[in-house]
Amino acid sequence: xxxxxxxxxxxxxxxxxxxxxxxxxxxxxxxxxxxxxxxxxxxxxxxxxxxxxxxxxxxxxxxxxxxxxxxxxxxxxxxxxxxxxxxxxxxxxxxxxxxxxxxxxxxxxxxxxxxxxxxxxxxxxxxxxxxxxxxxxxxxxxxxxxxxxxxxxxxxxxxxxxxxxxxxxxxxxxxxxxxxxxxxxxxxxxxxxxxxxxxxxxxxxxxxxxxxxxxxxxxxxxxxxxxxxxxxxxxxxxxxxxxxxxxxxxxxxxxxxxxxxxxxxxxxxxxxxxxxxxxxxxxxxxxxxxxxxxxxxxxxxxxxxxxxxxxxxxxxxxxxxxxxxxxxxxxxxxxxxxxx
Numbered sequence: 143x144x145x146x147x148x149x150x151x152x153x154x155x156x157x158x159x160x161x162x163x164x165x166x167x168x169x170x171x172x173x174x175x176x177x178x179x180x181x182x183x184x185x186x187x188x189x190x191x192x193x194x195x196x197x198x199x200x201x202x203x204x205x206x207x208x209x210x211x212x213x214x215x216x217x218x219x220x221x222x223x224x225x226x227x228x229x230x231x232x233x234x235x236x237x238x239x240x241x242x243x244x245x246x247x248x249x250x251x252x253x254x255x256x257x258x259x260x261x262x263x264x265x266x267x268x269x270x271x272x273x274x275x276x277x278x279x280x281x282x283x284x285x286x287x288x289x290x291x292x293x294x295x296x297x298x299x300x301x302x303x304x305x306x307x308x309x310x311x312x313x314x315x316x317x318x319x320x321x322x323x324x325x326x327x328x329x330x331x332x333x334x335x336x337x338x339x340x341x342x343x344x345x346x347x348x349x350x351x352x353x354x355x356x357x358x359x360x361x362x363x364x365x366x367x368x369x370x371x372x373x374x375x376x377x378x379x380x381x382x383x384x385x386x387x388x389x390x391x392x393x394x395x396x397x398x399x400x401x402x403x404x405x406x407x408x409x410x411x412x413x414x415x416x417x418x419x420x421x422x423x424x425x426x427x428x429x430x431x432x433x434x435x436x437x438x439x440x441x442x443x444x445x446x447x448x449x450x451x452x453x454x455x456x457x458x459x460x461x462x463x464x465x466x467x468x469x470x471x472x473x474x475x476x477x478x479x480x481x482x
Contacts, residue, residue: 143164145211148210149205160178164216167184185202188216188218195212196213251386259375259381260379263378275337275338287325287327288326318338318368330449333364335373338368355435355438356442359429359441362439363425425439426479437480
C-alpha cells in the first residue's frame with residue numbers, strides 16, 4: 143500500500159514530498175524511489191484522528207509523516223482512535239456536549255471547586271491568613287479609609303466594649319483587633335478582615351454612641367464573620383475558580399495574578415447573604431449568652447437602615463465600590479429575625 147504525503151525530518155518544520163509504503167510490519171518512507179527512512183509499525187505513534195485533519199504518524203526518532211489526503215485513515219488504526227472520530231462526527235454527541243459541557247463547568251466552578259476550597263480553608267497556616275488579611279486591609283485602607291477623627295475617649299470606650307466581649311467569649315486578643323477610621327465611602331459601617339482585624343468607622347461609632355449594646359451587637363456580628371472564616375472562604379472560592387479557568391483556557395499567568403490579587407478579591411466582593419445570616423445568627427446567640435437582648439441587634443440594624451436611607455448618594459458610592467450593602471439580607475428581614 144502506497145500513501146502520498148509529506149515527510150518532516152526530526153526537529154524540522156521543512157518537509158519533503160514522499161510516499162509511505164506500508165507492509166505488515168514496516169512503514170518505509172521514500173522519495174523518487176529513494177528510501178529515506180524505515181520504521182517498525184510497533185514503534186510508530188498515531189495521533190488521534192479528527193474530522194477534516196489527516197492522521198499523523200510520529201516516528202521514534204522525532205520525524206513525522208502526514209498523508210496528503212486528510213480523509214485517509216491508516217490500516218493499523220485502533221478502535222480507540224476510531225471512537226474519538228465517531229464521537230466528533232456524531233450529532234447526538236455534539237448535542238450532548240453543547241448541553242452538558244456548560245452544566246459540567248457550572249457544577250465545577252460553582253459547586254465542586256468552592257466546596258473543596260471551603261474544606262481546604264482549615265488547612266491554611268495562620269501566617270497565610272495573616273498575610274491575606276493585611277494585603278486586603280492595605281488595599282481597602284488606601285481606597286476608602288481616612289484617619290479617624292473620633293475622640294480618644296470615645297475610641298477607648300468602644301475598645302473597652304470590644305475587650306469585654308473578647309474576654310467573656312475567651313477569644314484571642316492577638317487575633318481580634320479593633321481599628322477606627324473615617325470613611326466617606328463606607329459611612330456608618332463596620333467590617334471584618336480575614337485575619338481578625340475589625341474596622342469600625344467614626345460614623346458608626348457616632349451613630350450608636352447612645353446605644354452601646356447595639357454597637358456590641360455589631361461587633362459580635364463582625365466577630366462572627368471572623369469565627370466562621372467568611373473572608374478566607376470567599377477568597378479561597380474565588381481564587382480556586384479563577385485557577386480552574388486559567389488551567390482550562392491555558393492562561394497560566396492568571397494563576398500568578400490570583401496569588402497577587404487576593405486583596406482585590408476581597409475589596410471587590412461582599413459576603414454572600416448566607417454568610418451574613420450566619421454572622422447574624424452568631425451575634426444573636428452570643429448576645430443571649432452574654433446577657434443582652436437580641437433587640438440590641440435589631441436596634442443596630444434599624445439605626446443603620448435609617449442612616450443609609452437618608453444618604454442615597456452615599457449608598458450608591460458604597461455599592462459601586464464594594465457592593466457591600468447589596469449583598470446583605472434585607473434590613474427588615476434581619477430586624478424581624480432579631481425581634482422574634
